[in-house]
Amino acid sequence: MNPLKLHTEVDAAPLAQRFDASSKVFAIGSCFAAEIGERLFQSGFDVTLNPFGTLYNPASISAAVQRLASPAPFTEDDVIFSEPLGRYNSFWHHTKFSSPTKEGFLAGANGALVSAAEAFAKSDVCLVTLGTAWVFRHISSGRIVANCNKVPAKEFRRERLTVEETVSLLSEMIGGNPGKEWILTVSPIRHLADGAYGNSLSKATLLLATEQLVQSFSNVHYFPAFEIMMDELRDYRFYAENMTHPSSQAAELIFLRFLDYAFCPEAVEAAAKARREYRRSQHRPLLDDPASSGNYA
Numbered sequence: 001m002n003p004l005k006l007h008t009e010v011d012a013a014p015l016a017q018r019f020d021a022s023s024k025v026f027a028i029g030s031c032f033a034a035e036i037g038e039r040l041f042q043s044g045f046d047v048t049l050n051p052f053g054t055l056y057n058p059a060s061i062s063a064a065v066q067r068l069a070s071p072a073p074f075t076e077d078d079v080i081f082s083e084p085l086g087r088y089n090s091f092w093h094h095t096k097f098s099s100p101t102k103e104g105f106l107a108g109a110n111g112a113l114v115s116a117a118e119a120f121a122k123s124d125v126c127l128v129t130l131g132t133a134w135v136f137r138h139i140s141s142g143r144i145v146a147n148c149n150k151v152p153a154k155e156f157r158r159e160r161l162t163v164e165e166t167v168s169l170l171s172e173m174i175g176g177n178p179g180k181e182w183i184l185t186v187s188p189i190r191h192l193a194d195g196a197y198g199n200s201l202s203k204a205t206l207l208l209a210t211e212q213l214v215q216s217f218s219n220v221h222y223f224p225a226f227e228i229m230m231d232e233l234r235d236y237r238f239y240a241e242n243m244t245h246p247s248s249q250a251a252e253l254i255f256l257r258f259l260d261y262a263f264c265p266e267a268v269e270a271a272a273k274a275r276r277e278y279r280r281s282q283h284r285p286l287l288d289d290p291a292s293s294g295n296y297a
Contacts (some may be wrong), residue, residue: 010227012261019125019181021045021267026123028064030056030131031255032187032225033249036258037127043259044274048123051116052146053094056131056191057168058209060146061172064092065126071117071178073230074109076102077275084150091138091145099151113213125181125262128170129225131187133161133205134194160202166209167216174217183262186209188254190244223261 025047027037037049052064059065078090079102087098088105097112119124135144136156149157161169174182186206191199203226213220229238229246236243239249246254259268 008231009073010224010232011223011269012228012257013202014261015221018264019262019267020191020264021270023124023263023267024048024122025125025127026120026131027127028052028055029061029129029185029274030054030125030187030191031128031245032185032188033127035246036129036185036255039252039255039275042275042278043271044273044278047242048116048119051119051267052092052110053096055094055146057133057146058130058161058169058206058271059135059144060092061068061130062169063144064146065173067092068113068120071113072107074113076106078109080149080151082149082151089145089147089149091141091143091149094147096151102297114176123180125183126177127183127185127186129185130206131189131211132194132199133166133202134191134198135161137161147279160198161205162215163205163208163212166205167212170209170213171216173242174220180219182217183223184213184220185223186210186226188226188246192244223258228257230253233249 020046023045025037025045026035027040027047027049029050031054034050034054037047040047041049041155047095048151051068052060053087055061055064074090078092079088080090081088081102082098085095085098088102089095089098090109099107099108101148125172129141136145136148136158139155139157143158170184187202191202192198193218196200205227214222233246233250233253238247238253239245240247261272263271
């Protein structure tokens with residue numbers, strides 16, 4: 001007799017040619033990219049994660065990748081001052097790059113740019129996690145920003161990218177960087193600030209765009225993180241307290257599915273061993289006495 005099915009299963013058939021443990025990974029996009037990227041790092045992979053900080057929309061992700069491919073340094077023309085934060089930043093970066101001085105921001109941003117550009121050039125596979133099709137366009141400059149940095153809302157116009165615009169932006173990013181494999185995902189994190197309906201329209205836009213890209217490029221693949229969360233894990237016990245972000249357990253389950261999807265069995269086995277070693281290294285002795293070094297909290 002077949003056991004009772006307690007959830008719907010989402011097919012995530014492995015890539016035809018999976019990557020090995022030596023593959024260099026570049027991960028960029030929403031905070032869900034950070035969830036996967038951090039776990040890849042803990043599992044011993046060579047991974048570069050979000051060198052501009054967390055990015056949510058396809059326009060900002062595409063612009064960031066293209067800047068890495070031709071790394072022109074950031075200059076004073078890129079710098080903004082956020083009065084609410086009392087700090088300097090740019091519309092390219094997440095607020096974690098903010099600095100009390102213009103010079104401090106440029107030093108940090110350009111330092112990250114140089115190292116990330118080198119890592120991107122050497123990467124074999126790029127993991128791109130799209131968070132939302134909603135964007136904020138800076139009215140005076142006309143450009144879509146990665147982060148508003150608490151600049152007054154009146155300086156921006158809120159728009160939703162179309163499927164065609166999204167495909168065009170990401171096609172330029174992918175086509176301009178041949179020789180890499182691209183894995184696209186749509187973040188399962190709901191942006192309820194857009195309203196439930198607005199969030200659904202946004203995710204639908206991203207899903208339709210990724211489908212077109214997979215059909216258009218032989219080196220583009222789609223991993224169904226969104227569908228695994230929405231269908232296999234559609235129980236609020238798999239959500240964090242804010243009821244929009246996946247819980248750590250859910251993120252872990254999706255990560256393990258991603259490993260099996262993207263990496264060969266030998267790499268998955270090596271990753272499990274490296275992860276155990278990483279977790280062991282994070283434990284602290286119960287006592288300062290060296291004799292107690294074998295006891296872990």
